[in-house]
Amino acid sequence: MATVTARRGRPDGPEAYDERLGRVGLGRRLLARPELGAGVGAVAVFAFFAVYTDQFATARGIGNMLDPAATLGIMAVVVALLMIGGEFDLSAGVMTASSGLVIAMLTTEAGLNVWPAILLALAFGALVGLANGLLVVRTGLPSFIVTLGTFLVLQGLNLGVTKVVTGTVQVGGVHRTEGYDSAFAMFARTFSIAGGDYRITILWWLGVTALATWVLLRTRAGNWVFSVGGNPAAARSVGVPVARTKVLLFVTVSVTAALVGAMLVLRLRSVQANQGIGDEFQFIIAAVIGGCLLTGGYGSAVGAAVGALIFGMAKQGIVFAGWDSDWFQLFLGVLLLLAAMLNHYVRWRAEARR
Amino acid sequence: MTGPYLEVRDLGKRYGNIIALAGVSTRVHPGTVTCVLGDNGAGKSTLIKIFAGVHQHDEGELLVDGAQARFASPRDALDRGIATVYQDLALVPLMSVWRNFFLGNEPTRGFGPWRRFDVRLARQTTRRELAAMGIDIRDPDQPVGQLSGGERQSVAIARAVHFGARVLVLDEPTSALGVKQAGVVLRYIVQARERGLAVVFITHNPHHAYPVGDRFLILNRGRSLGDFAKAEVSRDELTQLMAGGAELEALSHELELLRPPSPS
Numbered sequence: 001m002a003t004v005t006a007r008r009g010r011p012d013g014p015e016a017y018d019e020r021l022g023r024v025g026l027g028r029r030l031l032a033r034p035e036l037g038a039g040v041g042a043v044a045v046f047a048f049f050a051v052y053t054d055q056f057a058t059a060r061g062i063g064n065m066l067d068p069a070a071t072l073g074i075m076a077v078v079v080a081l082l083m084i085g086g087e088f089d090l091s092a093g094v095m096t097a098s099s100g101l102v103i104a105m106l107t108t109e110a111g112l113n114v115w116p117a118i119l120l121a122l123a124f125g126a127l128v129g130l131a132n133g134l135l136v137v138r139t140g141l142p143s144f145i146v147t148l149g150t151f152l153v154l155q156g157l158n159l160g161v162t163k164v165v166t167g168t169v170q171v172g173g174v175h176r177t178e179g180y181d182s183a184f185a186m187f188a189r190t191f192s193i194a195g196g197d198y199r200i201t202i203l204w205w206l207g208v209t210a211l212a213t214w215v216l217l218r219t220r221a222g223n224w225v226f227s228v229g230g231n232p233a234a235a236r237s238v239g240v241p242v243a244r245t246k247v248l249l250f251v252t253v254s255v256t257a258a259l260v261g262a263m264l265v266l267r268l269r270s271v272q273a274n275q276g277i278g279d280e281f282q283f284i285i286a287a288v289i290g291g292c293l294l295t296g297g298y299g300s301a302v303g304a305a306v307g308a309l310i311f312g313m314a315k316q317g318i319v320f321a322g323w324d325s326d327w328f329q330l331f332l333g334v335l336l337l338l339a340a341m342l343n344h345y346v347r348w349r350a351e352a353r354r
Numbered sequence: 355m356t357g358p359y360l361e362v363r364d365l366g367k368r369y370g371n372i373i374a375l376a377g378v379s380t381r382v383h384p385g386t387v388t389c390v391l392g393d394n395g396a397g398k399s400t401l402i403k404i405f406a407g408v409h410q411h412d413e414g415e416l417l418v419d420g421a422q423a424r425f426a427s428p429r430d431a432l433d434r435g436i437a438t439v440y441q442d443l444a445l446v447p448l449m450s451v452w453r454n455f456f457l458g459n460e461p462t463r464g465f466g467p468w469r470r471f472d473v474r475l476a477r478q479t480t481r482r483e484l485a486a487m488g489i490d491i492r493d494p495d496q497p498v499g500q501l502s503g504g505e506r507q508s509v510a511i512a513r514a515v516h517f518g519a520r521v522l523v524l525d526e527p528t529s530a531l532g533v534k535q536a537g538v539v540l541r542y543i544v545q546a547r548e549r550g551l552a553v554v555f556i557t558h559n560p561h562h563a564y565p566v567g568d569r570f571l572i573l574n575r576g577r578s579l580g581d582f583a584k585a586e587v588s589r590d591e592l593t594q595l596m597a598g599g600a601e602l603e604a605l606s607h608e609l610e611l612l613r614p615p616s617p618s
Contacts (some may be wrong), residue, residue, distance in 0.1 A: 007447050034375055039377050086502065109426050125424065214470075217473075218470045218471050218473060219469075219471050220460040220462060220471050222471065223449075223453055223456070223457060223471060224457075226446065226448070226449050226453065226547045227446050227449065227457050227458075230443070230446035230447065230449055231444075231446040231447065232361040233442070233444075234442070234443070234444040234445055234446050234456065234457075235458070236430075237440070237460035238459070239429070239458035239459070240457065240458045297446065297448040297449075298448045347448070350447075350448055350497045350499055351447050351497065351499035351500070351501065
């Protein structure tokens, strides 16, 4: 990678040599990366379950662990962007269910083709994100409170509207509607490679992670995301459109939640009105494990993706090990605390004056 | 000799019925430093805000390059080449030096969806610009939070110079710094002057102002106590004027009386 030479090599020749700049060891350099904790954690969890269980490090096991990691990972990556921008979105989990319900009702009740239904669900997501973002930047209220409000509003809508329309708390039969097969191929099909089944959502996950990383590190918008989370007053005074950047981040999260909702409803063929509740914390936890600071201004998309991978591995590993799935929560809690402490230390190092 | 780049004549500003500034005149030539001295509440911040385009003057004249001017907004002032470096510096501690340097003015390459932040150019330019100011940053990749107060100040100054400032307005750049760090910043002020910039240096410390200043405007309670060339005033006179002479003498007398008799 050319940029690595530009960074560590000395493009302007030997005169730029500075005796105070001691050789930076690999260890210290890695420590400065937000992904470090997640990377080490992923290797440790994989190694543990690979040794402890027989099925884990097999094609089938890997396919199984990547499946839940993929949809979680897509969300964790965009939630990480929002957190780097200094905000939270508690409505993202419920939004996935809202999107699924919109698609299911529009297709089964209104007879719409699946594709326009997906587009309408995405538009609905954009609207929710716009509402979240505008409320936050206009009122100056903490996004924690604002999106807690939209979380409750969406939860109420999901249950209320579903009951009114179908008389039950679920909508099913999406697979019998027009356009389902092509949409399924795009968002939910599986591939078999060497005995393992892999969901196409894994490709979406990789794509979203790559795109988010590129935007964050190599575009103006990415520079603005870091600045609006790190010091909004400073960003504003050098001409960064702070409000617009934040609103667009909220829209990105909600639209992506709508997309993930579409992926889930196409795969499951039905959607429960109370689905998705609590998922928003998983997104945030995966982002924190991936190196995001809760205070904003620091983090990484790759880290969040790896954070989601740890989730998937632990979930599947506990099943293979034959343990009670309740242990998963304990594992999560410990991991979150360790990650938060590591991030705190990394931040302290980054801000410590020399 | 060229005329002053920035000049004010009998400048005044009111906030409602409060007179924040009245009858203030001074000028800044390219390649010189004009110091604005005054205690807290003297009207220094009001003057800065007029220079920066945050507020507009109500009385008197503001001239840029000899022509009457009135800045509608901070952007307007910036477009006229007047860059203001505030005390908070507008830096993001968790971001690297080069990301901070170009924040809001990122150079890009490529077109359409491939338009991207030219990271290599940004790194090289940052290093070169800082070196040209005599600022020695160890590593442009390190977060700004790791720099000392003086280094941060210098990054903010170098950034203003790079983005085409002709007048550099510095708001109390030395006030929060130790003796050594303040000296470092004073050296950068001289550097900026040597590069032909007009510098407005706002401070309440005559010991920082006197060595670098070519012209001194002293403010007290919103009014000008005088606008002197360096030859017309000594350091002691400056200090006296600033503190309102008589008051300071009375104070030192009072403090003398408080001192307990020495044991020996």
